[in-house]
Amino acid sequence: MTRNWVLVLFVAMFALYCxxxxxLAVDVHLYFGDxxxxxxxxxxVLFSRSPHLAAIGFVFTPLTAIVQLPLTALTPWIPQMTTDAVSAVIMSSAFMAGSVIQVSGVARDRGLDPVVATLATACYALNxxxxLxxxxxxSEAPYLFCLAWAARRLIRWVDTDDVHELAVAGIALALSYLTRYDGGAAALASTIGVAWVxxxxxDRTKRVSRTFLDAVLxxxxSGVAFIAWAFTGWLITGNAFAQFSSEYGNAAIIEQSGGSGSNGAGEALRFSMTELAILAPLLPLLAVLVxxxxxxxxxxxxxxxxxxxxxxxxxxxxxTYARGSTFGFLRFYMTVILLAALVSLLAVPARRQSPYRRQGPRTTLVAHWTGGPIRRYVFSGTIAVMVMLVSLPTTAFGMTSPKYAPQEFALSSVVWPRPDSVSQRHLDERRIVRSFSTERTLARYLDSLDLPDGSVLTDTVYGFAVVVQSRRPKQFVIPSDSDFVEVLxxxxxxxxxxxxxxxxxxxxLSDALNQRYPTLYENGAQIAVRVLDVRNQGADLPDWRVYRVTGSRSG
Structure with a gap:
């Protein structure tokens, strides 16, 4: 596959995902909260009352939001970049298309038959x-891209001992950590794996030094990324690991939500195995065979x-799910789709040596297929494609399960609309699809009031969906503003x-307004009068009350 064809593949996948x-974003107005x-x-960072880079927040890793900054900067000319989350759509589409390029790159590096390479790549790309x-x-898209990039480079390093591959793999793993915290597990395991190899x-005489240098590369x-991100968070907020200790962090979210849904280690393990079986049912058999x-x-x-x-x-x-430290979302297991693709491609005999910039002293010459029994190559290629192909219907079916795919099953009402259905399941699906529609209506109402900057006080625990869908974000006072506590x-x-x-x-409970004024929602806390009740049309989202400020209260 030439570079032109690689570009064509990227553009095609980007166009599909985008x-x-x-x-989903502009027509259906279906959004995922994260x-x-x-x-x-x-x-x-760009358009609040006090724009500054630290406004990006330190609870979650920064890469996903940072990448969107150039697109977000276009908001004055293209408001849909933020109000319809178009910047996020473009970001994830580009990264997921990049992950497809990396998966196909493994096939290209090994010189696999074009039919096998195309079918295996298509099964991954169209899963x-x-x-979705x-x-x-x-963040799943950039995370999968970084992992695919790192995996491809590490596979090449095993064959060529090219130090450049280790350096690039290290950078990819660091970026995966800055995308999702569990990228740290990938970096640690990769370091151990490289050290082992x-x-x-x-050579016995240089074994320790070479192992140490390769592991450090x-x-x-990832070590620098970990220290820099933790130190920056501590320097600005006084909290190095806000994800775990902040009232806005994951641990607090799970506690406030009534738990992760995990009822004991045994049940959690069965649940996780089911999730993996939905996404890659034949991977265990293929892995053992390979x-x-x-x-x-x-x-x-x-x-x-x-x-x-x-x-x-x-x-x-x-x-972490077994311990109740995270939710059992299907998306948290979807890296197994990438793993299945990589193992499938590695199940097929290579037809050429992996490319390299400079071979190392421990190069492993691949015993590639050179025209031996064609049946053996056809058999391995067929098995590889079938493993990927079978996962398409199982994943599609699994995504319709409210139990195993609570964030995805509502798509059924988008793919197969049933406007006359009154079944409870369909009503639940439509309620999920309508998530954040109430916040969108509230944002438009506030925009219509033509208020000056700093006129609306809100926390972003839930209020982020109001602020982001407003065309006048400076009218809001939010926690990232330097004077938020004073205004509160x-x-x-x-x-x-x-x-x-x-x-x-x-x-x-973690909303700053509720913490400062515990009876605000009920009666205005003696500082405001209720002017509007907004019943939420979305799933698992609160009803809103808009209060007009009337005075101050001491204490």
Whole structure:
């Protein structure tokens, strides 16, 4: 495949994912909360009352929001970049298309038959979960790209011992950590895997030094990313690990939401295994087959590296869910789709040596297929494609399950509209699809009032969806503003005209307005009068009350 064809593939995949994403965001107005939240973070950096880079926040990793900043900067000319989360759609589409390029790159590096390479790549690219998360602006797309990039480079390093591959893999793993915290598990496992390979294939006289240097090349970028991000968070907020200790962090969200849904380690393990079976049902059988065949030919290293790297990510998710430290969302397991693609491609005999810039002293010459029994090549290629092909219907079917795909099953009402249905399931699906539509209506109402800057006080626990869908974000006073606490303590003196209140229950307990004025939602806390009740049409979202500020209250 020439570079022109690689570009064509990227453009085609980007167009597919972006087209689906624009339909969902601009026409259906279907948003995933985390994607909308990242857009609001990028918006705050550029267009809040006090624009500054720290407004991007330190609870979640920054890469997803940072990448969107150039697109968010176009908001004055293209308001839909933020109000319809188009910046997120473009971001995830580009990264997911990039992950497809990396997967196809593994096939290109090994010189696989074009039919096998095309079919395996297509099965990955068209997997329903890949299409959805390439389109919806979530962090899964950049995360999969970084892991695919790192895996491809590590596979090449195993064959060529090219130090450049280790350096690039290290950078990719560091970026994966800055995309999602479980990228740290991938970096740690990759470092151990590289150290293992280096130790057992190095000369005895230089074994320790070579192992150490190779491990440092892979681990150093992630170590720098970890320290820099933690130190920056501590320097600005006084909290190095806000994700775990902040009232806005994941642990607090789980506690406020009534738990992760995990009822004991045994049930959690069964649930996780079911999630993995939905996404890649034949992977365990293929992995065992590949390991046995490669062990016979002493060619295990190339498949052990991606198995260790992505396996660590999956093991981390299974473990944290069993402990009740995270939710059992299907998307948290979707790295297994990438792993299945990589193992499938590695199951097919290579037809050429992997490319390299400079071969190292421990180069492994691949015993590539040179025209032996054609049946063996056809058989392995067929098995590889079938493993990927079978996952398409199982994933599509699994995504319709409210239990195993709580964030995705509502898409059924988008793909197969049933406007006359009155079944409870269909009504639940439509309610999920309408999530954040109430916040959109509230944002338009506030925009219509033509208020001056700093007139509406709100926290972004839930209020992010109002702020991001407003065309006048400077009218809001939000926690990232430098004077937020001062304004919160005396809204009247600061010129605040309205306060947005949510119930002081669930995640609403962490809302700064509720913490400062515990009875605000019920009665205005003696500083405001209710002017509007807004019943929420979305799922698992609070009813809003808009209060007009009337005075100040001491204490």
């Amino acid at each position: 087209g689906v994403g624009l339909y 994607a909308l939240s990242r857009v609001q973070s990028a918006q705050s 329903p979960m890949i299409v 998360y390439g389109a919806n602006g979530m 280096s130790f057992f294939r190095a 892979v681990a150093a970028p 390991l046995v065949v490669r062990a016979r030919h002493r060619r295990l290293y190339a498949v052990l590296v991606p198995l260790a790297m992505i396996g660590a990510v999956l093991a981390f998710q299974v473990y 303590n005396d809204p009247k003196a600061a010129g605040v005209q309205y306060m947005l209140a949510v119930p002081a229950s669930g995640r609403g």
